[in-house]
Amino acid sequence: DIQMTQSPSSLSASVGDRVTITCRASQSISSYLNWYQQKPGKAPKLLIYAASSLQSGVPSRFSGSGSGTDFTLTISSLQPEDFATYYCQQSYSTPPDTFGPGTKVDIK
Amino acid sequence: EVQLVQSGAEVKKPGESLKISCKGSGYSFTSYWIGWVRQMPGKGLEWMGIIYPGDSDTRYSPSFQGQVTISADKSISTAYLQWSSLKASDTAMYYCARRVRVGIVATTGENYYYYMDVWGKGTTVTVSS
Numbered sequence: 102d103i104q105m106t107q108s109p110s111s112l113s114a115s116v117g118d119r120v121t122i123t124c125r126a127s128q129s130i131s132s133y134l135n136w137y138q139q140k141p142g143k144a145p146k147l148l149i150y151a152a153s154s155l156q157s158g159v160p161s162r163f164s165g166s167g168s169g170t171d172f173t174l175t176i177s178s179l180q181p182e183d184f185a186t187y188y189c190q191q192s193y194s195t196p197p198d199t200f201g202p203g204t205k206v207d208i209k
Numbered sequence: 210e211v212q213l214v215q216s217g218a219e220v221k222k223p224g225e226s227l228k229i230s231c232k233g234s235g236y237s238f239t240s241y242w243i244g245w246v247r248q249m250p251g252k253g254l255e256w257m258g259i260i261y262p263g264d265s266d267t268r269y270s271p272s273f274q275g276q277v278t279i280s281a282d283k284s285i286s287t288a289y290l291q292w293s294s295l296k297a298s299d300t301a302m303y304y305c306a307r308r309v310r311v312g313i314v315a316t317t318g319e320n321y322y323y324y325m326d327v328w329g330k331g332t333t334v335t336v337s338s
Contacts, residue, residue, distance in 0.1 A: 135324040144328035151322040192323040197270035200254040
């Protein structure tokens with residue numbers, strides 16, 4: 102199986118900050134990388150698919166980049182509703198479509 | 210509106226069996242894979258497996274193969290996740306999600322990408338003696 106790692110595991114940031122989360126795959130996955138947001142007690146929500154394609158309805162402050170083994174999710178200006186846990190997921194080698202361990206973004 | 214509606218919370222004893230459900234509406238249920246994802250208390254997301262209701266083709270994560278059974282009844286647009294003998298370690302939230310395939314044209318041709326775009330609200334399963 103392909104293993105996914107994320108860094109940092111958690112971060113504290115303020116409203117308006119630019120936030121960057123990194124996801125790394127144990128082998129090349131081309132652009133087969135998705136990002137999800139999960140708030141406490143809620144189901145995950147798709148943000149980005151195919152590494153950089155913004156899901157319909159997701160604010161443009163979210164962006165994704167990368168290919169191969171290294172990927173980034175960027176929030177250009179953190180909003181109060183963005184405090185959540187973010188997961189990457191690979192769909193290059195399936196099954197399984199492995200998730201990363203998550204990055205928790207909380208308020209500084 | 211595309212929706213996945215999951216069955217309600219369950220409290221079971223170790224050794225008991227259980228089948229939880231996920232009913233799709235607002236789209237062609239037989240044309241998309243349905244996936245199941247586990248989230249243990251305070252932990253991350255774990256991909257369990259998927260089923261294609263059109264022909265019941267099923268794929269499992271090696272971590273869950275033999276531990277659970279995924280099935281579907283396309284006549285009622287419902288997917289299922291079942292256990293024959295629950296353990297305390299099965300205590301978790303279980304989500305179903307629609308798995309979409311999208312083709313994106315690149316210079317090298319068309320590539321197909323998979324992602325989970327619509328999720329159910331989750332079913333809490335508690336296994337305790």
